[in-house]
Each structure stands twice: as structure tokens, then as C-alpha cells.
Amino acid sequence: MTANSATMGPTPAMLAAWDNYAALCQIIFESLRDPTATTASTQSLPLLGAWQDLAKMWGMGPGFAAAAPLTSEQVSARLIPALGYTREYQIVVQRMIDLGMEFQRRYAEFMQQSAEITQTALQAVQNRTTSDMNLASSPAALYESWIDSAETAYAQAAHSEKFARTLAELCNLLSSFKVERGKLVEAFARQMDLPSRAEVDSLHRQVRELTMALRNANSPGKRPPRTPRKRLKAPRQ
Amino acid sequence: MSDIAHLLSRLLEEGASMQEQARATAHALRGIGEVQVGLLDKERVYTDNKVQLYHYAPKARSAGLPPLLICYAMVNRPYMLDLQPDRSLIRELLSLGVDVYLIDWGYPDGADRFIPLEEYICGYLDRCVHHILEKHSIDCINLLGICQGGTFSLCYAALKPLRVANLITMVTPVDFKTPENLLSKWVQYIDMDLLTQSGNVSGEFLNMIFLALMPFRLTQQKYVNLLHANSDRAQLENFMRMEKWIFDSPDQPARACREFVQWFFQDNRLIRGELELAATSVRLKNITCPVLNIYAAKDHLVPPSASVSLGAHISSKKYQSLQVDVGHIGIYVSGKARKTVPHAIFNWLHA
Numbered sequence: 324m325t326a327n328s329a330t331m332g333p334t335p336a337m338l339a340a341w342d343n344y345a346a347l348c349q350i351i352f353e354s355l356r357d358p359t360a361t362t363a364s365t366q367s368l369p370l371l372g373a374w375q376d377l378a379k380m381w382g383m384g385p386g387f388a389a390a391a392p393l394t395s396e397q398v399s400a401r402l403i404p405a406l407g408y409t410r411e412y413q414i415v416v417q418r419m420i421d422l423g424m425e426f427q428r429r430y431a432e433f434m435q436q437s438a439e440i441t442q443t444a445l446q447a448v449q450n451r452t453t454s455d456m457n458l459a460s461s462p463a464a465l466y467e468s469w470i471d472s473a474e475t476a477y478a479q480a481a482h483s484e485k486f487a488r489t490l491a492e493l494c495n496l497l498s499s500f501k502v503e504r505g506k507l508v509e510a511f512a513r514q515m516d517l518p519s520r521a522e523v524d525s526l527h528r529q530v531r532e533l534t535m536a537l538r539n540a541n542s543p544g545k546r547p548p549r550t551p552r553k554r555l556k557a558p559r560q
Numbered sequence: 561m562s563d564i565a566h567l568l569s570r571l572l573e574e575g576a577s578m579q580e581q582a583r584a585t586a587h588a589l590r591g592i593g594e595v596q597v598g599l600l601d602k603e604r605v606y607t608d609n610k611v612q613l614y615h616y617a618p619k620a621r622s623a624g625l626p627p628l629l630i631c632y633a634m635v636n637r638p639y640m641l642d643l644q645p646d647r648s649l650i651r652e653l654l655s656l657g658v659d660v661y662l663i664d665w666g667y668p669d670g671a672d673r674f675i676p677l678e679e680y681i682c683g684y685l686d687r688c689v690h691h692i693l694e695k696h697s698i699d700c701i702n703l704l705g706i707c708q709g710g711t712f713s714l715c716y717a718a719l720k721p722l723r724v725a726n727l728i729t730m731v732t733p734v735d736f737k738t739p740e741n742l743l744s745k746w747v748q749y750i751d752m753d754l755l756t757q758s759g760n761v762s763g764e765f766l767n768m769i770f771l772a773l774m775p776f777r778l779t780q781q782k783y784v785n786l787l788h789a790n791s792d793r794a795q796l797e798n799f800m801r802m803e804k805w806i807f808d809s810p811d812q813p814a815r816a817c818r819e820f821v822q823w824f825f826q827d828n829r830l831i832r833g834e835l836e837l838a839a840t841s842v843r844l845k846n847i848t849c850p851v852l853n854i855y856a857a858k859d860h861l862v863p864p865s866a867s868v869s870l871g872a873h874i875s876s877k878k879y880q881s882l883q884v885d886v887g888h889i890g891i892y893v894s895g896k897a898r899k900t901v902p903h904a905i906f907n908w909l910h911a
Contacts, residue, residue: 412715460570462578466784473776481742481773490772498754505758520759525670 426496447472586789592876598639606691607728610666611684623657633708647893652902668813700725738865756814763809850878852908858887
């Protein structure tokens, strides 16, 4: 991996990563073909570097949480504008990347809140064990104490507006992502001459309209009167 | 130093014992096949799209009451009411001579995504009621609404008051915006238009939300306790039946789900008198029949505060609330609820 790879556009960086991946496959294949060969074990593999650079460029640090996530503006700035006859699809993909980055940022917030809950719960367990030594001598009692403390800490946080907003944001971002993904699937289905979601939806609407029309045509007002009923028990009041 | 050694020794001893117990339970679990649920004899008497109306075979001499129609929630399967022979609200009611019908909403799929909420209440539910009225040549039935089905039943009773002789609500949310209602707090900021734009709301998603209400107990402690409980086959089967019910969650039809969350959870229209279904205003004040409101004191899904206000919003002169000291699921299956709930329902209908 070259030193300036992090400043490359996304396509060369991704190509470099795939190139390394292909090299890894080649090495593994060779070692499988000839188990006595020492190539794979002795050679230093520069294989993850390109992926790490790519991940870093997209704001994803090692272990998911370490790097400060990029804003969607930062990511968008690194992508060239959609061009050419596939530009409409490129825009959808760019939007999905934006949503992915925003999701990552919100998820980091959510994980931060979760970490605070765990911290509070652990503190509570520590306080309990300090005041009751018997607790520390029983794994079962200790576990019960952990669950009680964790649920208490969680309930306190979960009822806050901050938590509710973070959770809803995550949900809304995923929903948006799903909508964009649907556009690509829709286009793919059209290209393959498969039934698309839009077509099926249209049919469902028509079936529903027909069902309602049929039901209205057969509604009680348009049928012959029924036989008189006997009254078992009327509403009391 | 000897204290620490003693402590360590106790830790190791208990740890070993727990490990042994977990091994025995895991072994016993491997011997349990697919569990059976909903074993009572019943006949499907009416079908409408995916909705099915069941009539249960009597188990005792009829008490001479109008039939009882049970309207369960759409978010879970109704076999919870007949989970197993010794945990069956329906069996208890049958043995008291009650004639029981049950609405099964089925498993909605993509074909149902545009069905509005009013179709479920003013359409499917109304046609089920109609079917029973026709079959028995009567004017009104007894209606038992449970959880979300209780909210549907309240709407129905408000829209068609003459068709409901007695209304019983169980763990039913009425006021959707009380401070204890965690689920309600979470959904306030969820964009339901966006969520349902891509189709039905999956059962898995709902389950994830429900589990997140008490994540440590529902995703960890429950299973740890299972491993360290006894390895009695009957108890393990009970656990597995419950596990099956919890995760057997139907997808929610997109439009109906969106409307339910927006109108009830986000706008709280039911108690504000702002709900409209089929171009008719749903006014709880129209409910004049006797109402028994059963709720669970430890309910984490429908907190008591969401249920208890019902009495203040209806016009029934005969209204009673009954608190049972159990949780949302315990109201169906716990020993405490089994001793209380079926008899309370029967006595209410019989009074």
C-alpha cells in the first residue's frame, strides 16, 4: 500500500484493497495446493493495509468505534458527482453511503449511551458487593445483582428523551436506507423482466378496490331482509 | 487470608454446581421436540382474507350467556390463550359454560400492506360479530378485547354500542401517553411514514423493540435461569411453548400499523376524542354497556397507568377495574391470574 493511498479517490483505494484481497486468495490457494510450502507462513502479508486505509478514509476505525466518524458532507465531498447514463443509480448509491455514514455516527452516540449505562450498573454492583461480602462469594447472587443493577440503570436512561431520539434516529435512518435499496432492487427487477414491487403494489391496490366494490354491492342494504332475531340479553344500563 | 481462601472455595464450589446443572438442562433440552400449542377442539366458522373466526367446542353445560368473542392483538398469536391444557384461559371459560369465539388475525403479508386500520375494526371485526349474531339469531354479544385487541374492541364498542352486551378489556392501553409507558416514549420520534414505505413492519423488528424494553432480563437472565433451573421435562416444555409464542410474531400490515402508531401512540386520539374510523368519530363516551377492565400491576408493555383511566372516558354506569399482581404475560399463564381472571370474567358476565 502506498503512502498516498489515503488521499486517493474511493475507486483507486477500493481497487487497491481488492487487489490485496486477490493476492491473499492466491497465497492461500498456493498453500492449499502445496501444504509443505512455507510461502504463506513466512511472508509478511500486506493484505489488510489497503482495507484499513479504505475503512479509515470512510471514517471507520479499527474495532468499529475508535475513529471519529465522518459527516455525510465529508463523505459526499470525497465522491465525484454522479455522471453518465447511470447517474440516477449513482445518486441512489451515494445517498445510501450518506445514510450509512450518518447511521454510523448515530450508532456511536447510541454505543456511548450504552457504555454509560454499563458503567452505572457496574458501579452499583460494586457498591452492593462492598456492603455485602456474601454477594461476592456467590456467582448466582452476583449475577442477579448485575441484572438488577443493569436493568435499573437501563430503565433510567431508556426513559430519557435523548435515548428515545437516538433510537428513533437509528430506526429512521435504516428506514431511509431500505427505501433507497428498494429503488435499486426495483430497477434490477425491471432490467431482468421480473415482477417489481411497484407492479405487485399496483395489483394489490386493484384487488383491494375490486374487493371493496364487491362488498359494497353485497352490503346488507342491497340484500333481502333477514329473519327476525330473538333477543338473548340486551345491553344493561 | 483464610477468608479469601474460603471465598474462593465457595465460588469454585458453586460454579461447579451451576455448570453441572447447566449441562443437565442442556441435555434435557435436546430431548424436547416441537412443542404443541392451542390444543382445544375448535371449528373455523368464518374466514375473511387472512382473518379466521374460531368457535370452541363446549366443555360444560351452557351458562346461557350471549357468546363471548375474544379479540386478541395483531402483534402476537392468539394461542397464548390456550397455550397448554393447564395454562388456558379459554379452557377455564369453557369449563364455566361460556360459549367462546376467537378472532385469529393470521399472518399478514405483502398483499395486506395497504389495508387500513378501519378495515380491521369496522370490517373484519364487525363481520365476525355479524357472523355470530346471525348464527345465534341474537342482537348483541359479549366482547373480550386483549392488549391491542382491547383497543380495537373499545373502538368497536364505541362505534356499535348496541352490538356489545358486555365489554371486558384485558391489559388494554387506553391512554397511550402516560409517563411510565416506555414503548410510547420510544415511538414518538419514529417516522412511521418512512418505516412503512418499504412494506410491512416485520415481526422480528417488533420483537427487537419488545426485548429492548428490558434487555438484560429478556435476552440474558431468562436463559441463564433456564440453564440453572431444574431439568424437569414438563417445565422445559412450558418454557419452550412460551418461547415459541414470544417469537412467533406476525408481520404488521404497513398501513394499519402506521395508522395505529400515529393515531394512538403519537396523537393519543382515542382519549382525546379525535379518532375517526370509516368517516365516523370514535367517542368512548358512546360506550354505555357494562365494562370490566382487567390490567396487570407489573405490566412493562401496557403499564397500569395506560389502562386505569378507561373508567373516566366511558359512559358506562357499571364499570369495574381489576388489578392482578402479575406482568403482561403472567396475566395469561400465571397461577395467580388463572385463579382470578376466568372467574372474574364469568362472574361479570353472569351478574
